[in-house]
Amino acid sequence: KNQVEQSPQSLIILEGKNCTLQCNYTVSPFSNLRWYKQDTGRGPVSLTIMTFSENTKSNGRYTATLDADTKQSSLHITASQLSDSASYICVVSASAGGGNKLTFGTGTQLKVEL
Amino acid sequence: DSGVTQTPKHLITATGQRVTLRCSPRSGDLSVYWYQQSLDQGLQFLIHYYNGEERAKGNILERFSAQQFPDLHSELNLSSLELGDSALYFCASSGGQGWTEAFFGQGTRLTVV
Numbered sequence: 001k002n003q004v005e006q007s008p009q010s011l012i013i014l015e016g017k018n019c020t021l022q023c024n025y026t027v028s029p030f031s032n033l034r035w036y037k038q039d040t041g042r043g044p045v046s047l048t049i050m051t052f053s054e055n056t057k058s059n060g061r062y063t064a065t066l067d068a069d070t071k072q073s074s075l076h077i078t079a080s081q082l083s084d085s086a087s088y089i090c091v092v093s094a095s096a097g098g099g100n101k102l103t104f105g106t107g108t109q110l111k112v113e114l
Numbered sequence: 115d116s117g118v119t120q121t122p123k124h125l126i127t128a129t130g131q132r133v134t135l136r137c138s139p140r141s142g143d144l145s146v147y148w149y150q151q152s153l154d155q156g157l158q159f160l161i162h163y164y165n166g167e168e169r170a171k172g173n174i175l176e177r178f179s180a181q182q183f184p185d186l187h188s189e190l191n192l193s194s195l196e197l198g199d200s201a202l203y204f205c206a207s208s209g210g211q212g213w214t215e216a217f218f219g220q221g222t223r224l225t226v227v
Contacts, residue, residue, distance in 0.1 A: 034215065043116065043204055043218035044157070089157065091216070101170060102147065102208075102216055106156030 002027040004092050004105035012111045017080055021108045023073040023090030031093040035064055035075045038087040038107070047075070047088075080112045117141065118207050120219035128227055132193040135222045139186055139207030145169075146188040147208075147216065148180055152201040163188055195226045 004025045013019050025033070032051045036044035048059045050066040050073065057064050061084075063076045077084055090105040117140035127133055139146050148160040159172035163182035174180075177195075182188040192199060202223050208216040 036218075041202070041221075041223070043118075043206075043220045045116070045218070046215060049215060087156075093216075101162070102159075102206075104149075104157045104159065 002092070002094060002101070002103040004090055004103045006088075006090050006105035006108050008108060009106075010109040010111070012113060013080055015080060015082055015112050015114055018076065018078045019080060019110065021075045021077075021088050021090075021110070023075070023092075023105055025071050025073070025090070025092045025103070025105075027071075027092040027094045027103050029095045030068065030071075031095045033064075033066055033073050034091045034093070035062070035073075036089040036091060038089055040086070044089055077110075082112050082114070085110060085112045116217040116219065118205060118217050118219035120203075120205050120222050122222060123220065124223050124225075126225045126227060127195060129195055129197060131195050131226075132191065133195065133224065135190040135192070135203050135205075135224070137188045137190070137205030137207075137219060139188070139205075140217055143207035143209050143217075144186065145208045145216075146182055146186070147206040148174075148188070148190050149204040149206065150201050151204060151221075152198075155201075157204065160190070192224070197226050200224055200226045 034049040035047045038044040048064045087107040089107040094101045119138040144165045149157040160174040162170040180190045202221045206216040206218045
């Protein structure tokens with residue numbers, strides 16, 4: 001069964017600090033992994049996508065890593081800002097005939113405080 | 115703007131009623147996914163359509179049904195509504211085989227009273 005697990009479930013940090021969110025998956029056959037940011041009451045927005053051959057990808061203050069051997073990914077946020085407060089969702093895509101199949105993690109709720 | 119359009123944005127209805135949520139995918143996207151997100155919960159996969167055909171079912175109740183039309187828009191029908199059906203319902207679209215990205219609409223907030 002394809003599963004995506006994220007940790008921690010929630011996290012509170014002070015503005016300006018760094019943090020790392022984790023994603024472990026058991027999805028096969030693996031196609032790609034994407035991190036989404038979801039503001040409260042809004043649709044998720046893609047931050048970064050990683051394919052099998054990519055280890056690290058950055059998008060501004062967001063850096064995602066992927067270890068395809070251990071089936072783990074992390075999202076590192078540097079110099080956090082209040083606007084980073086949101087839910088961060090890891091989504092893994094499996095190759096499937098006629099369309100990709102997405103498995104969603106339940107997300108990490110991040111709160112950045114002054 | 116993701117290019118995925120969901121209507122209506124908000125919906126308030128009484129228990130026992132039936133509603134239809136609509137999703138227009140991004141131009142050219144063949145896959146449509148429906149998700150339910152209850153308060154403080156993660157996204158729960160409901161159903162996936164690809165080019166008009168049902169591809170996968172998640173935890174979708176028998177009171178719920180969906181379809182994808184020839185023009186690729188999709189509708190999610192919720193019937194015999196209960197208070198617990200109050201949630202945000204998201205639609206996402208992506209391309210066909212080999213596509214690597216899914217784009218989300220802004221959601222429909224359903225409140226059952």
